[in-house]
Amino acid sequence: RRDPAQRAAFQRANPCPATLSRRGPCPGYQVDHIVALCAGGADAPANMQWLSIARHRLKTTNDIRACRRR
Secondary structure: OOOHHHHHHHHHHOOOOOOOOOOOOOOOEEEEEOOOHHHOOOOOHHHEEEEEHHHHHHHHHHHHHHHHHO
16 A cells, blocks of 8 residues: 555655655656565655656566566
C-alpha cells in the first residue's frame, strides 16, 4: 500500500530536481521506492528517491521481475 502522506513528506524533504519545488508536479521525474514495496521495502521517505521517467520505468521492470522470482 502507498500512503500519499509519505510521498508528500519525501517531496517536502527532497525538492524536485527539475524545479526545486517542494510540492506539486515534478516534470520529467517520478518518486521511486529504492527497495520495491513488493520486495518488502517500506513506504517511507527514507526508502524513496527521485528518478527520471525513463530510469524509473526500467527500474520498475526489473523490480517486478525480481519480485516474481521471490
